[in-house]
Every structure is written in structure tokens, then in C-alpha cells.
Amino acid sequence: MSTALTCKDIRVDFDGFTAVDGVDLELDRGEVHFLIGPNGAGKTTLVDAITGLAKYTGSVVKDGEELRGKKVHHIARRGIGRTFQTATVFESLTVAQNLDIAAGAGRSPWSLLRRRKHLPENVVATMERIGLGDAAETPAGILAHGQKQWLEIGMLLVGDADVLLLDEPIAGMGHDERETTGRLLHDIAADRAVAVVEHDMDFMRAFASRVTVLHAGAVLASGSVDEVSGDPRVQEVYLGTAHEPEALDAATA
Amino acid sequence: MPLRPKLEARDIARTLAATAAITGLIATAACGSRAGEETVAAESCVDTSGDTVKVGALNSLSGTMSISETTVRDAIYLAVAEINAAGGVQGKEIEIVAEDGASEPTVFAEKAEKLIREDCVAAVFGGWTSASRKAMLPVFEDNDSLLYYPVQYEGLEASPNIFYTGATTNQQIIPALDYLAETGVESLYLVGSDYVFPRTANAIINAYAADHGIEVLGEDYAQLGSVEFSTIVNQVSASGADAVFNTLNGDSNVAFFREYANVGLTPEEMPVMSVSIAEEEVGGIGIENIEGQLAAWNYYQTVESPENAAFVEAFKTEYGDERVTSDPMEAAYNSVYLWAATVEKAGSFAVADIQANADGVSFASPEGTVVINGDNHHVAKTARIGEIRSDGLLYTVWESDGPIEPDPFLEGYDWAAELTVTE
Amino acid sequence: MKFFSTRAGTWTGFAAAALVLFGLAPLVLSGFRLGLLAQFLCYAIVAVGIGLAWGRGGMLTLGQGVFFGMGAYLMAMHLKMADAEFRGGPGAVPDFMELAGIRELPGYWVPFTSPVFTIAAILLLPTGFAVLLGFAVFKRRVKGAYFAILSQALAGAFAILLIGQQTLGGFNGLSRFRYFFGFNLADPVNQQMLYFIAAGALLVVMAVALQLRRSRYGELLVAVRDGEERVRFLGYDAANIKVVAYAAAALFASIAGAIFVPVVGIISPASIGIIPSIMFILGVAIGGRASLAGPVIGALAVAWAQTALSEQFPSAWTYAQGLLFIAVIALLPGGIASVGALARRLPSKPTAVEAAA
């Protein structure tokens, strides 16, 4: 499988506090790559850096092109999509409108100023794929929590993102929804690189192709699920520190 | 859900086209007279057949100018009540239609039009700022009606449809300069709010100073309503001028005089001559900050005459003992009497008759006799320099030899030739 | 409510509005009242723009007086030049300048002799300024409260700047317009023509706003309002999207100002400063910021109430204004337009329970 995104020596500084401290990361197409680590390990900040929200040093290269210094929307147009911890969809717009917007970043001003003739095919197809085929005209604001997360993922799909950075995509979901989401992730990862920031260890074990553990801004371990969970340093981080109740809860859930 | 979007876009284009067409059609069909063609002014709807006659009172009762203009409103009501008590005008009782100018020129224009066209008043009394008068002027000219404007102003205007009963520049600014020159002032510093009256006043002062060998050491304008005067006062203080000529307006005076007193400037070493501070304003500034400073007006509450004694007493009886009377109030009071006297002389309420008979109409007013000048519709008035004393009132320290003829375009002053242009 | 968003509904709505404005109003209103309505229609045109920028785009433009004032002053300059030329021939100085002792026509006034130049300036200058300012502000992601306060300060600064310009009439502004593109303004027939122009302009502006709202751009604008960062992460430059709505609002305000001048007969800094700019917002808030007709109805209602109430109860009107702001914004943020919708879904449920992270 080809490497979609290569991060080298990423370093993010917040007023003297180093949130990400020299991280190397490779995301390959065909893999669901989990990023785990305790709170404050720098997972979300790393995603912020890659997507252009946080300033950093180092380098992020996608398909041979350096992304550092580019604006948020330019990075997005190069096929890097992300979701957020709390689902951010456009609540007052319908599901179809949400997806149509996500599909149209390259539209000409002229076509923007006209009314939508019909839904683009990929929007219709994606709606089915994320299980919202019946909800086209439903305002996104009244979707169930899990549906919002799916919609958000769907918005990345129609936008032709081939590197997906998902921040806690199953937060607040029930068991069945988690399963569906996990299968969806593997399904879409067939020809894309998917990175998932997650606390839920069961979910990770069930669906991770590869795991990278971050701790205090640096990569602690990286490899398959078994390799990582066998690593003594990882166990220490997760079991030896008391300030990480969610991870423990999640691990025992 | 696929709708019919192409049609939608076209729909809206069609709506646009239709609207444009309708507008164009109606507009061209309705075209009236073009430039240069005489238009007939709207027929006056003033009805004087009954035993009352309506007049308008148009003052700001809300907004920033309400502070000053409500006092003028009171004076207008007092005059109307007195005239009615004495039998009215032409035997008819005067009925006031009151409107609020809301301190906005556009509202003044709107309400003036309403008073003339909807309420059919015979004349309107009111306005304060020049902006409000300039806004109303075309309304009164186009509808051929009458406005009586009671406030001193910057001159350079004469409309057949407006009577100006406050002072023009040669009845206030120039006497003030004469007085300063007489007392040996050789250098001046000019401080004003940034609007038309102070700028025009200072243009006149500069011309006068050039002609009379007075040096103008500085000229500063503060934004209207500004309360930050340390820079200006620093500059005034550093200039070492003999006197300051102050055309500030409203709340700015409070901040200016406080700062002035606080840096230790006194009326003895550098007196301030103000043209916008009357009895009403002294209280807010604080007597300790302004005592001994000078003002230029035509009327003070302290003017000694039987007419003024009666006016002050009537006013206090009506509105309360703590109230004071001031120049614009007196001018507004006079304006009602002058209108009534003109109507009596003309024997008619018609605008044309009033215009024809206005010249020479006089009224024994609180400030002394005032006489309408039929050419420029201003009023001959006595100029007075007042000093502010510890009781908060102004006392005359100098007055002109009788009423000064109004000269709004300063045609009688050679040094002002460069300033003025007559239409 | 739903009806008006269909095709037939749109037609019906516009037809009804046109019927009232072009048919009914001139029949039942006196010349004076019709002129007043023309003035209110100008406010309504500004309101349509605010509805677009604020209601749909989330940009609280507290400085629409700036663009209103630009359009008004540009038009006023042409009218003054036309008057001057008519009285004194080419090169004559407008009357107010003569009185202020200005003998030489300032250079920037000269092109305003041309009606074509004037109209082009009214359409392009404020819009261009809005685009420049919009880029400067939105590209740097100045938004929300920061944007609101900046736009308000802009209105204040603009009014102060104008007060200082003697060649634009200073504090008194520009007034005494006699002719409007060759037509005598004192003639009641021509005054009615101005009313029709104002009414037509309102309908055109509403149609343009409707097209913007219903287009993909309109959906995108709402998306920017509700999640500006999200839109960026989808690959759009949110600043460009906002600039379009801001510029359109500026254009509408400028057109309104240009019509306002011959209708009312005066433009002065008092009509465009901080307070008048906020007052534009009041009508929009009351009518319903996010709907198309709401701002128009709100602006007309507020202007009418001000005229009607302030005559009898000047101080009560100030209270009413203040309380309206409080009541509508705090209790009925959707304005009058939302009353129907509110009644329908009264037993509303919280949309989704936020799960703990």
C-alpha cells in the first residue's frame, strides 16, 4: 500500500509549552491507523498541525508536496479531511445540503450563484453509504449524535479526501453504532488513509490496522495492536499514571 | 430533492425584468416638470375660517439637542398662551401643533413637511442647529410656508420663507470682537467644535483680526461631544494669548472649562469669550470653573427692563422658580409675538401678505425693541457682553448703542469682502 | 410560511408586494405620506442587505451607515453639481461652497457633473470599499464581536471625517436639491416618480437577495455562519464567501442612500453615524434577521412606529425602542417571521444530548 502522508519531526509550541515534540508519522492507504495516548499527549494538536490550524516546525508531505505553511483551506483541497471531537455539521442545513457543500469546494463562482439543479451522484451515493439515505431533507441539527458523526465522515468522502483524520469518531455512540462505524472505517480505508484519534481501547483492538501511541508530545510506540499492547512503556503510561481515568474506564469497558 | 432549478433562476430574472419594466413605465408615464420649468407650489391648505389658527412648534424633544430645545419649546408655549389670553391674533385663538425633531435634520425636514401639508399650519416655530434649519429650508420654500428660527447662527443665509429672530454674526461675533479689542486684547486663541458655526465664526474672526492688528495664535477644533481637552488646553496655555474665543458646543464646554481652570488659567490672565454658553449651561459646567468668564448674546435673564421683569416672572410662574431664561428662549418668545404683530399689520395669515408687511414690524421685547428687516428677514437686536458671576447668572458689562441692524452677509464690513458672496 | 418558498409562492409574494407598492399605496396615501413611505423603503433596502450579511452570514454589520452615507453623498454631490451648472453654467461652484467662501471647485467634485459617472460610483465605490475592507478583516479571521465593534467604530470614524470636510458641507451636510436628473424635485408628480423608483429598487434588491439565498452560495453562506472553521476544513476560503455577502449588503445600502437623498432632500453626518447604524439593525431584528421579507417588514414597522409614536410621546418612544431591542433579541431572536414557526413546534425537544468526552 502506498504512503499517503509523511510527517517528519513535527514540533508545536504554545507559548513555551511544547505540545508536540518531534513526532514522525506515516499514514498509508488501506490502513486504519489509530493514534492513542493519554490526555495532553498531543494527539489533537498533531491533527491541528497537519491540517494547518496550529503552527509547527518540521514537515508534512502528501504525495510529494510539502504542506507546511499552506492555509487551512488549501490543505483541505489537497485531500486532507478531518473531523472534530464534537461533531461539527451545519445544523440548520439539511443532510443533502451539508454533503453538497462538502462536495463542492472546487465549484466555479458562477455555479455557486445558481441554484442546485439536482444532487450530484456522489452525494446521493455517499448518503446511502453512511446510512442517511432516507434523511436527505432532514436538518442536520436534529440528527442523532451518531448520525452526525457519520454525516461528518460522509462530508469528507464526498469532498474526495484521501487522508482522513478523525477525532474520536465514536464518542457517545452505542454498541451497534460503534460496530457500524468500525466497518465503515475499514470500508472507506480501502483506497484511502484513515487516522483515528481514540480513547476507546476495545474499539481500537477491534478495528486498528496499526497503532501509534503518543505520550507527552512524542511517539512512544508504533506498530500492530499486539506489538503496542505488549510494550511495557505503553503499559506504564496507561496503568502507572492515575490522571487518565477515561482511558482506564475505556480499557475495562 | 431535485426541483426545477433552471426555472427558478429564470423566474427570478423574470421578476427582475418585470419589476424594472413596471418601474420604468410608471416612472416615465408620471414624469413631471423638468429643470427650468416653473412649478406651481402646492396649494396652501391653511384654513383660517374658524375661530382658531394653527401654528407648528418643531423642536427636538428627544436626542442630544433636547437639552436645549425643550427650553425653546417652553418659551413658545408661554408666548402663545399670553397672546391667546390677550384675545388671540386677528381675534382667533392660536392652536399649537407640536412635533419632535428628534435632534435629526432628516426628521426636522419630515416633520416640517407634515406640519405644512397635513396639519396646514400658518407658520412653524422652531429648529436649533443650522443642520436642522438647512434641512427645513427647501421644505418651506417648496411649499411656500413660514419658519421662525430663534437661534443665533453663522449668517450667510436669507430665505424669503424664514424669519431669523436670533442674532446673526454682526450682532454677536463682531460686537464680541469689538469688546475684546477695546479692552486691549492683541492676540487670540480660537477653540471650537468641529462644525459649521465655529468654522464660519472663526473665518470671520480671522478676517477681523487681520484688519484690526490682532494676532490669532492658534485655531483648534474638537469633535462634537468630545470631552478630552488636555491637548487643546495645553496648546492654549502654551500660546500665551491675551484671550480665548470659544465656539464649543454642548457638553464639550464642561470638559473644556474644567481643564482650563485646572491647569490654572484664570479669567484675569486669559479670559474666555464664549458664544454658546447661556444661563442653562452654567450649572453643568460648575460655577467655580467659569466664574468671571465672558459671553456674548443679546439677552440675559438679568437685563433690566419692565418687559424682561414681566417675562421672567411669567416664565417662572409657569415652569418653576428654579428655571432660568436665556437668549434662545427669549428669541423664540419674541418670534411668536413678531409673527402675531405682522399678521395684525397685514390683516391676513397668508404667506405673501406676511412677507410684504414684515418690514419694520417691531416688538417691545425683554431684550429691548426688536425690529424685522424686510430685506433679509433678520431682526435688529442689541448686542450685549455678559460676565458670569457667582450666582450662575450673566450680567451685562457692555452693550451696543441700541439695536444693530442685521447684516447676515456682512456686506457693510470692508474687511469681510473676501468672506462673503451674495447670491 | 412554507408556501412562500415554493415557486408559485415566490411569484405570489412578489406580485402582492408589487400590487401594494405600485397600486394601493399611491391610491390611498397623500403626497406627503407617500414621500414618507419612499423614505422608509430606503431603510428597508438597507435592511435587506443586513438580513443577508447578518441573518444569513452571521456578520453583525453595525456600520451600514457608512455605505448608506457613501451612496447618499455621491448622489448628493451630483445633484449639487447639476444645480450649480444650471444656475451658473459649467464650472460653477455649488451654493453652499460659495457661502463657505470656497471659490474653486475641489478637483474630486468635477467628475460628478456626469450622471453616468455618478451612478457608476454609487454602484462601485461602496462595494469596492466593502470588498477591500472585507478582505482585510475576514482574511485575518477577525469575526464575531471583533468585527461588530470594528464596523461600529468605522461608522463613528466616517461620520467624524465627514463633519470635518467643509467641501462636503461639514456638519450640516448637503441639502437644497432642486433637480434630479433634469426633473424638478418640487413637482409632486416627480416626487411620486421618486417613490416608484424606491419601490422598484426594493423589489429588485429583494429579488437579488432571494437568488443569493436560494443558490448554492446561499447554503454555503449559512454554513459559514454556523461553522466557519468547518467550511475552511472542507476546502473553501470562508473569507471570500463572507466578502460577497458583505459587499452585497454594502451595495444595497449605497443604493438606498442614493435614493434617500432626493426623497428626503438632505444628507448629513447625523444620518450615518453610530446610532443611526444601530437603528438599521433594530428593524431587521424585529422583522426576523434570517428571512427575506422579515427585515423589510421590520424596517417599515419601526420607521412607521417612530414617526407615529414620537409625535405624541417623545420620551416614551425612546423607552419603547430600548425595550423592543431587549424583548425581541432576548425572547424572540427569530423576529416576527419566526412567530408562526415557533407556534408550530412549541413542544420543542433538545436536539441531541451532548455526550461527555
Next chain:
Amino acid sequence: MDLFVGQLFTGLSTGSILLLAALGLSLTFGQMGVINMAHGEFIMAGCYTAYVTQQVVGDAGVSLLIALPIGFLVGGAMGLVLESLLLRRLYHRPLDTLLVTFGVGLVLQQVARDVFGAPAVNVTVPEPLRGGVDLLGTTVPKTRLFIMALAVVAVAAVTLVLRFTPAGRRIRAVVGNRDLAETAGVSSRRVDAGTFFIGSGLAGVAGVALTLIGSTSPTTGQSYLVDAFLVVVAGGMGRIKGAVVAAVALGTFQAVFETYSTASLAKVGVFVVIVVFLQLRPQGLFTLRTRSLA
């Protein structure tokens, strides 16, 4: 030369006035995201507090000293009422708080007009504060020295309260992370009310002090409001430090600009400078760096 020293001082003095007016705003706007357009009217309430106190007490010096704490309470109480009746339900709609409080400001102005009358009233400056002090060859009004001192005291007091008192720590906790503070048992509702009380109280104090140099009328507050907001915008959200630097910088800029130009142009200049400045630092002078989406 005298003029130059005078202008430098004027800059500081104008800055301290701006700071007094903006300090409370910096708390309420910066730390809570509430845009309180009635802040100017709270300042006005402080002015009238000074006036009423002086009418009752008589002696100008004593009444000024009494009026400062009373002004704080009056402003604070008004803020508390505003917060609990209206703003509490609007915290997630910052732009709407702007319009609502504008309405509140309109009402308060009219109340002042109906109670105290439209003309300005006079608050007498106490004898010890009249006149000026010669400083480096220029005369400096004592009232301005007093206001500068008061501004320093106010900033110090706010800083100390935020740093070292339990209430202050709670305020900073809520500002830093509302949810986390709540889970830690801090009642953000009470903290909001407390913050608003302090911020509005500072407006009242500013009002009392400003009677020394300005007028006391129903529209007094408006003259300070926009400038105060600009100070907060330029200084950066929620940074007392930023407000101090921005106020002094803007004050000095205006004073210097005014010397070489006109006061009106100086105002326009301030606006231009701020727009340009925000190009360089969109979040103001000092910012709390966060990774939140907002």
C-alpha cells in the same frame, strides 16, 4: 518643549481615562464574551452617583471618597441585575448580547433624563484637587494625576483579586476552561455573576472619577464607550495586561497625532491604526493561545 512634555503626559492621562473606562469591559467582554453596550450607561450611573452623593454630603472631598465605593456598588448592582435577568440566557449568543445591552443603554439614558433632567449637572471638584502641579516645566492638573493614580490602583486591585483570592482563582478557572471548572465543582453561574459585578462596578468607579474632568449628563457614557471597546479589541481578549498597554498606546497616539493634526482626524487615525494592527495581530496584543475551534 513644554508642549511636548505636556503632550507626553496627556497621552498617559488620556490613556488612564481610557483604561478606567475599559478595565471593566476587559473583564466582561474579554473574559466572558459578553459585549455590554450598556457599560457606558454604567459609567454614567457612576457619574450620577457622585452627583447625588455630593448633594447629600455637601463636602466635595468627603463625598468623592464616599462616592467611589458607592459607585462601585451601584455599577456592580446594575450589572448583577442585567446579568441575572437577561444575559444569563444569552451567553452562547455574543452578538445578541450586544443588541440587548444597547437597548438597556437606551432605557437607562432615558431614565437618567427623566430623573435628573437632560442638561448636564455639576459635580464640584474638591478643593485639594483643583489647580495644577508644575512638573517638568508644564502644568499638570491635579484631577488628572488623581485619575492616573486611581487607574493604577484599579489595575492593581483587579490583578490582585484575580491572582490571589479564591474568587479570583475561580474566575480564572472558568475563563480557562468552563467545563473543566464545572466538573471541579466551581459554579460557573455564580462566577459569571461575580465577574459581571466586578466589571460593572469598575464602570461605576470610572464614572465617579470622570466627573472630575468631564460633564455629567445622560449621554456622558456614550462618549467613552466606543474608545473603550477599541482598547479591549486592540489589547486582546481577556488580557488585563493588553488593556493597559493598548489604552496607554492609544492615548499617546491620539495626543501626539492631535498636536500635529486635528482632534477629529486623530479619531479617524486611531481607527486606521487599529485595523492595520489587527492585520498583524488579529487576536489583539496579547492572546490566550488555545486550540479550541472558536
